[in-house]
Amino acid sequence: MIKLTPRNNQSKILIAITPIIAVLFTMIFGGILFWVLGKNPFEAIKLIFWDPLMSETFSDYARPQILVKASPLILIALGLSVGFKANIWNIGAEGQFIMGALISAGIGLALYPMENRLIFPLMVVCGTLGGTLWALIPAILKSRFNTNEILVSLMLVYIAEQALASASIGILRNPEGSGFPGSRNLNQYPSASNPELIAGSGVHWGVVFSILTVWFFHYLLKNHKFGFQIKLFGDAPRAASFAGLKSNYIILLCFSISGGLAGMAGMFELTGPAGAITIDFNVGYGFTAIIVAFLGRLNPIGILFAGLLMALTYVGGEISQFMLGIPAAAIQVFQGMLLFFLLSIDLIVKFQLSFIRNKHISRKE
Amino acid sequence: MESTNPPVLQLSHISKTYTNIMANDNISLKLNRGHIHALLGENGAGKSTLVKIIYGLVKPDNGKMIFNEKNYAPENPQAARLAGVGMVFQHFSLFDSLTVAQNILLGLDKAYSYDSLVDQIVQMSKNYGLALNPKMTVGDLSAGERQRIEIVRCLLQNPKLLIMDEPTSVLTPTEIEQLFNTLKQLSLQGTSILYISHKLEEVRRLCNDGTILRDGKVIKNFLPSETTSSEIAELMVGKKIKPTVKQNSHSKEKILDIKNLSVKSQTPFGTNLKNISLEINQGEILGIGGVAGSGQDELLLVLTGETKVEKNTILYKGMDIGHLNPQERRELGLLTAPEERLGHAAAPEMSLIENCLITAKKEKNLVERGWIKFGKTAQFANDIMKTFDVRADNSANLAKTLSGGNLQKFLIGRELSQNPEAIVVNQPTWGVDASAAQFIRQALLDLVSRGTAAIIISQDLDEILEISDRFTALVNGSISTPKVTSKLTVSEIGLMLSTHSTN
Numbered sequence: 001m002i003k004l005t006p007r008n009n010q011s012k013i014l015i016a017i018t019p020i021i022a023v024l025f026t027m028i029f030g031g032i033l034f035w036v037l038g039k040n041p042f043e044a045i046k047l048i049f050w051d052p053l054m055s056e057t058f059s060d061y062a063r064p065q066i067l068v069k070a071s072p073l074i075l076i077a078l079g080l081s082v083g084f085k086a087n088i089w090n091i092g093a094e095g096q097f098i099m100g101a102l103i104s105a106g107i108g109l110a111l112y113p114m115e116n117r118l119i120f121p122l123m124v125v126c127g128t129l130g131g132t133l134w135a136l137i138p139a140i141l142k143s144r145f146n147t148n149e150i151l152v153s154l155m156l157v158y159i160a161e162q163a164l165a166s167a168s169i170g171i172l173r174n175p176e177g178s179g180f181p182g183s184r185n186l187n188q189y190p191s192a193s194n195p196e197l198i199a200g201s202g203v204h205w206g207v208v209f210s211i212l213t214v215w216f217f218h219y220l221l222k223n224h225k226f227g228f229q230i231k232l233f234g235d236a237p238r239a240a241s242f243a244g245l246k247s248n249y250i251i252l253l254c255f256s257i258s259g260g261l262a263g264m265a266g267m268f269e270l271t272g273p274a275g276a277i278t279i280d281f282n283v284g285y286g287f288t289a290i291i292v293a294f295l296g297r298l299n300p301i302g303i304l305f306a307g308l309l310m311a312l313t314y315v316g317g318e319i320s321q322f323m324l325g326i327p328a329a330a331i332q333v334f335q336g337m338l339l340f341f342l343l344s345i346d347l348i349v350k351f352q353l354s355f356i357r358n359k360h361i362s363r364k365e
Numbered sequence: 366m367e368s369t370n371p372p373v374l375q376l377s378h379i380s381k382t383y384t385n386i387m388a389n390d391n392i393s394l395k396l397n398r399g400h401i402h403a404l405l406g407e408n409g410a411g412k413s414t415l416v417k418i419i420y421g422l423v424k425p426d427n428g429k430m431i432f433n434e435k436n437y438a439p440e441n442p443q444a445a446r447l448a449g450v451g452m453v454f455q456h457f458s459l460f461d462s463l464t465v466a467q468n469i470l471l472g473l474d475k476a477y478s479y480d481s482l483v484d485q486i487v488q489m490s491k492n493y494g495l496a497l498n499p500k501m502t503v504g505d506l507s508a509g510e511r512q513r514i515e516i517v518r519c520l521l522q523n524p525k526l527l528i529m530d531e532p533t534s535v536l537t538p539t540e541i542e543q544l545f546n547t548l549k550q551l552s553l554q555g556t557s558i559l560y561i562s563h564k565l566e567e568v569r570r571l572c573n574d575g576t577i578l579r580d581g582k583v584i585k586n587f588l589p590s591e592t593t594s595s596e597i598a599e600l601m602v603g604k605k606i607k608p609t610v611k612q613n614s615h616s617k618e619k620i621l622d623i624k625n626l627s628v629k630s631q632t633p634f635g636t637n638l639k640n641i642s643l644e645i646n647q648g649e650i651l652g653i654g655g656v657a658g659s660g661q662d663e664l665l666l667v668l669t670g671e672t673k674v675e676k677n678t679i680l681y682k683g684m685d686i687g688h689l690n691p692q693e694r695r696e697l698g699l700l701t702a703p704e705e706r707l708g709h710a711a712a713p714e715m716s717l718i719e720n721c722l723i724t725a726k727k728e729k730n731l732v733e734r735g736w737i738k739f740g741k742t743a744q745f746a747n748d749i750m751k752t753f754d755v756r757a758d759n760s761a762n763l764a765k766t767l768s769g770g771n772l773q774k775f776l777i778g779r780e781l782s783q784n785p786e787a788i789v790v791n792q793p794t795w796g797v798d799a800s801a802a803q804f805i806r807q808a809l810l811d812l813v814s815r816g817t818a819a820i821i822i823s824q825d826l827d828e829i830l831e832i833s834d835r836f837t838a839l840v841n842g843s844i845s846t847p848k849v850t851s852k853l854t855v856s857e858i859g860l861m862l863s864t865h866s867t868n
Contacts, residue, residue, distance in 0.1 A: 223736055223737055223739075224735050224736055224737065225722070225726070225732050225735050225736070225737055226735070228719060228722055228737060231712075231715065231719075232712050232715065232719075232723065235712040235713065235714045235715060236707075236708045236709070236711070236712040236713065236714075236715075238705075238708055238709045239708060239709055239710065239711060239712045239723055241671050241691070242669060242671065242691055242701075242703065242709055242710065242723065242724075243691065243692065243722075243723040243724065244670075244690045244691040244692025244693065244695070246690070
């Protein structure tokens, strides 16, 4: 049996560098995984972590791609982190991401081919609202009937995926697409497209928004009573109620924020890198963002770096798939390892582990 | 006889250092066979560390223990129990939904069959006057009965030494008498008892020997029967304690009016409040006594606003406030201080500064248009620390790092600094050392002398009798008519604490 006792004097330095240690462990055990798969582990690790940034062959493609992939991760993780701090667990950001994209696509395509500067901002607002409304389903069920928000929000991801599939072969299908599933490509509809703002940089409106949101959250959580309230609610719910906070208010607010940002990320993804609604539009940003939120210690600046790191493993993973033929699933395992090691090292830093033989528990029948 | 009879436990030069605190500093102690030995000291004096060392929960850095004429260094509590040391903790570890016998069975190291255990429990309750029905569910039992379960559990292992940690803090006067009889009988049969308490009168009545600890050191060994309470108190604190000074206030406007309040408890083994009526005026303290679990927590939650009540059952200055939440009540001038410090009155992982925001943000204007004014909040926290003598080096320290007494001074200070018109405090000095307790009581009295109305709920009878103007007792969720404290006799108080306890 393993016994955990909280450490009295936790090392602050150790807590701060845990993410780095976790990355190192992931490299070691990921390397072993690649080696077992018959690939050169050093080559694979270098392709994932080094080449996207530094190699001449890949960096022109990879550097912008990192920004493109980091921006939805950061936006979603920022929203999730607010809830996680308050012990409110929105696991369904993937579904909210899809809904944000679907609603904004619906609005944009309904107005096609009208050209107007206001269409894009309108789509941003609608995408955000779409994510918020989808997230409010588990929030309202929890506040009214005390259902488990983890289960409900997760299940709603699968419903959203079905809605996505249905829309891409039904209501949103491109009438000029010769019957293929998928919507019109919004990149060819100037009022509704989200192009690179500086050619070759990868920076689109989503990247701008995610950096602004990092800055805004950093300031808000530190100085506004809202940051205090969610921290209080997460740390001591009874003290929060003693302070006069209503738990339902916190639940609805946290879900609205995380759902809204996920929906917004979905909208930027749709109008920019993806271009169109397709059956496989979502690629797991909503789930990976959970890792990003924790890797960033639920802190906006931390999430910025964690999002960039995670995007690096995506892009590097692609390169290593392409170069070494490492299966996509192995790359996902690799990313999962990162969260696993982060959480387990956290545990060891915060608690003292002792192994006890339970000889005293044996008793006569 | 004394000289031929070797001590049951002898400690020599025991020391234990935590990160930077010397919890036990070269402690030597002798416990005589069949004696009741008092271990006295303020919070933080090193009593619990010493007892944990004896019970095998903590290993000493230095020193030697001889138990029963053998070297003794228990690896863990199981080893201590096997050697013959039993301990009854202040907080019981019992399962509410299991029966008495099931609870005892779970805590035993040796295997017993259920039926023979039931017989043994019945036998033991007869022998030692420990009235217990082994088939009862623990959730339905009083604190006194729960303590008896823990005692029986220890006695089943035939201990040579029984450690009792603050055993009377949860008991009624009658239950205390019963406990003392049991302990005296045990000591006559040769069991030694190490009795930890801060109730000096009890120690003087019950114990044969005594030891006072302060700052981890043995200050004095004394004979309780030949030492006065005030001498003991001064030795414990290391300085003279001022008695509280009470000034009467003359305004008598009615502030809080509770009418026929009945509330169902929100927890499975909680206490329902039954038909409570109370009035409280400006400038007076209403003391509410009663043993733990009589409905104190439920009553406090009703007054804070965390439990909503029916219309027109709680009136504040003539206004129905039953539906208002804690913050809305605070803005009207009704402040509260719950018993549970960490987790209810304060957030453990937050700094003292942030903890100010929990109750004082409006009254002290610490938040403007949603933005927290940290400079002003820190100033407020520092003011509390200065005025209420809170010993922490920095107001940025997390609440959980403060000792119980210091945190309580801070939290009481947080409420009192807001000049409330009415204040409700549950257990103002629970787990707080004597000088801090005195400080808190005086601060409450000073506030009331300026016209505040106060309700003090406390399980410490001496405290309530010292500071309250009127006294009433909470028994099983109902309350007796409050009486003027100064005119009450001991037997009247005893009667108030035990009436309607039969249903």
